[in-house]
Amino acid sequence: MTRLAVFDCDGTLADGQANVCTAMALAFADAGLPTPDARQVRRIVGLSLPQAVAQLVPYSTPDLHEAVAEGYKQHFRAMRVDGRLREEPLFPGIGDALVALLDQGWRLGVATGKSDRGLRLLLDHHRIAHHFVTLQTADRHPSKPHPAMLHAAIAEVGGAPDKTVMIGDTGFDMAMARTAGARAIGVEWGYHPPHELTAAGADRLCADAALLPALLEMP
Incomplete structure (x- = not known):
């Protein structure tokens, strides 16, 4: 599966x-x-x-x-x-974590409030677009925490909710995962504090992107 x-x-x-x-x-x-x-x-x-x-x-x-x-x-x-955009850097360790997850047999996707164009520009800029097999954005779905993005991602790859993990930094991500029947991992380097991620349904918290590959292998 x-x-x-x-x-x-x-x-x-x-x-x-x-x-x-x-x-x-x-x-x-x-x-x-x-x-x-x-x-x-x-x-x-x-x-x-x-x-x-x-x-x-x-x-x-x-x-x-x-x-x-x-x-x-x-x-x-x-x-x-006009060039006023500041670079949106990847968080430390994210690039290596994506490669490690692919090596472990995971397929990767994105579910974001960004537009299709904004997401594509960011992924292309950092040369990581080829890692992802499904991209779900606010252009085609209701806002999080509605589960439509996750449902579409799962369907697109022929997956199942119980084999899917949502990784995000907000309570909206955690709530979306719970509603869709997927696991939820909250990252501590983002915009919502850890206690809010836990309250919204995070199964586990991750403080360092380097730990994500091992964390996803845990039941």
Whole structure:
């Protein structure tokens, strides 16, 4: 049976929070809203954009949420075009961990709140796109913690929930895994603290990417 390890992107594979915070602040300014607290912005990384904005300004309307989300996309694209994007580096040890998991027979996927284009650019930049056999993004699925991304990834590789592990840094990732019937591993180098990952359903926590290959082999 296929063993599938699905990774979140921002906060798990790569650190993209600086760009996210900058683009969100610009989108809020366009909408006449006060600059959001960067700590709160980091906490909603992983959600689809409209849902993320709704958590930052819950007192507002769905129309405003959509407008701010669209403004965020426009600013992020502009930052990319004019070279203002900061590099989104892979977290230490991630590259080696991916190779080790492939050597152990795991198939790899990504489930992320990023767009298809944003994910592809990041994977290509770091030359790791060839490691992944299934890529699921917010362009085609409801926001986490809805299990649609995991369901699609499992179906695409002919896998099964009980042979699938979701690896992420937020409670949204952990809750998605639990709903889909997959195992959940929370990484401690991302955006949500360990106690929140455990509360959301993490089976295990990982403090160092180098430990992931051994951790995934544990029952």
